[in-house]
Every structure is written in C-alpha cells, then in structure tokens.
C-alpha cells in the first residue's frame with residue numbers, strides 16, 4: 699500500500715457503544731460435522747456508524763449479521779445492544795435483505811405501516827410516519843401501488859422505508875443492492891447516503907463490492923475465513939469528503955484504498 703494509512707477504529711470520545719460484541723464465536727453443528735464459523739469476534743458499533751463489511755464468500759459475514767439480528771445464538775460470547783443482552787429478534791434491530799421481503803398482498807404504504815400497527819400506534823401517528831418515510835425514499839407517488847408494480851430499486855427503497863419507519867436502533871443490511879443493475883445500484887447508493895445523513899442511524903452493511911464499501915462506509919471491516927474473524931477495522935478517510943461519487947472514484951486515495959482492501963481480502 700502506498701499512501702493509505704489503515705488506522706484502527708478509534709472510539710469516539712463522546713459516546714459509549716450502541717452495540718458491543720464480546721468474545722463471540724459461532725459453531726454450526728450438524729450430524730456429521732461441527733463448523734466453527736466465527737471466532738473471537740470483538741466489535742463496538744456506535745450511533746452514527748456506517749460500517750461496511752467485506753470478505754470473501756463463506757467467511758462468515760451473514761452469520762455475524764444473523765447473530766446481531768438475534769436469528770442465531772452465539773456459541774460463546776455475547777451481543778449487548780444499548781446495555782442489554784441481545785437474545786432474539788426485536789424492534790431495536792431492523793434488517794434489510796438482498797431480496798426485498800415486502801408483503802405482496804399489501805400496498806407500499808400499507809407495507810411501511812405494518813410494523814407501526816404492531817407497535818399499537820394511533821392511525822394519525824402512523825399516517826404521519828408513513829408519509830415521512832415515503833418522502834425520504836422518494837416513493838410518494840407509488841404509495842398506493844403493489845410491490846409487483848415497482849422496479850427492483852423501488853422495492854428495495856420501500857423495504858428500507860419499512861425498516862426505518864419502526865425506528866430501530868441499528869439497521870443490518872445483507873448485500874441489499876447486489877441484485878440490482880449498475881445504474882440502479884449507484885442510484886440506491888446515493889439514496890442511502892442521503893438517508894444516513896438525515897437519520898444518522900447505525901448501519902451494518904455487508905457487501906462484496908470494495909468500491910461500494912469505500913463510497914458508503916464511515917468504517918470498513920474486512921473478515922477472513924476458517925474461522926471467520928475481523929482482520930481490518932478502519933475508519934474510511936473518504937467518508938469525510940463532500941465530493942460526489944464520481945469525483946471520489948477519481949481520487950488517488952480511493953484507488954490506493956481499493957487496492958489495499960482487495961489485496962487484504964485476497965490474502966485470506
């Protein structure tokens with residue numbers, strides 16, 4: 699690596715972590731085999747963090763996300779969210795998957811409203827929140843449409859709005875744009891940056907795309923496999939830039955970091 703300095707993440711002086719992962723390991727047990735997928739993961743996530751997670755296929759990224767979501771229990775160690783041990787899925791944690799999981803029998807606005815009904819909110823409150831998030835993801839004119847009438851990018855925007863509407867403390871995203879064409883993907887990246895700037899939600903975002911991580915993340919993690927572990931946890935110096943995506947891609951620093959991250963992933 700030439701000019702790039704991959705600093706370790708430094709704790710912000712002002713806040714305590716929103717999420718703490720302590721000495722976490724995960725083993726999948728099957729009849730014939732035990733697969734040690736995650737080993738000694740220690741991680742702190744803060745309010746305002748946009749953490750992008752990179753690593754070769756099978757290194758355990760989704761397994762880590764599943765533990766953070768509460769879908770899997772760690773074999774050892776623990777996940778603490780806002781001071782409480784996290785044991786099962788709850789409204790503190792929102793998840794956006796690679797393929798949207800909108801209910802096909804509900805309109806877009808009803809999909810976004812769904813989680814709010816679960817929270818027993820008044821109709822007026824629900825209407826206000828749905829309208830706010832429809833506006834944030836630029837889908838006001840599609841409010842009455844059904845999921846099958848929307849493009850792939852619009853469906854993912856609706857999924858993000860539905861997740862945001864319930865006001866989770868953290869949003870976990872598992873390759874949310876990987877099924878989209880290049881142009882839509884770039885559009886979605888711009889949307890997500892804008893949403894993050896407005897909400898400053900803690901986002902944990904898995905991607906295979908090093909450029910995407912550099913364009914979106916305030917922090918970048920790289921995992922290596924066998925067993926899955928974090929080998930890089932760095933602040934992304936490009937996240938402070940006010941430049942456009944196109945301008946950032948032309949920077950020497952962008953290309954140096956890209957080269958550094960790709961070679962680190964390849965070394966696994």
Ligand SMILES: Nc1ncnc2c1ncn2[C@@H]1O[C@H](COP(=O)(O)OP(=O)(O)OP(=O)(O)O)[C@@H](O)[C@H]1O
Pocket residue numbers: 726733735753754755756757758759760761762
């Ligand atoms: N439910 C499960 N039971 C048994 N093994 C599993 C299970 N889920 C994942 N694995 C295995 O755990 C390892 C890590 O898988 P995981 O999906 O977490 O990796 P990943 O880094 O997200 O991969 P990809 O980038 O290809 O999505 C793989 O060897 C996978 O086969």
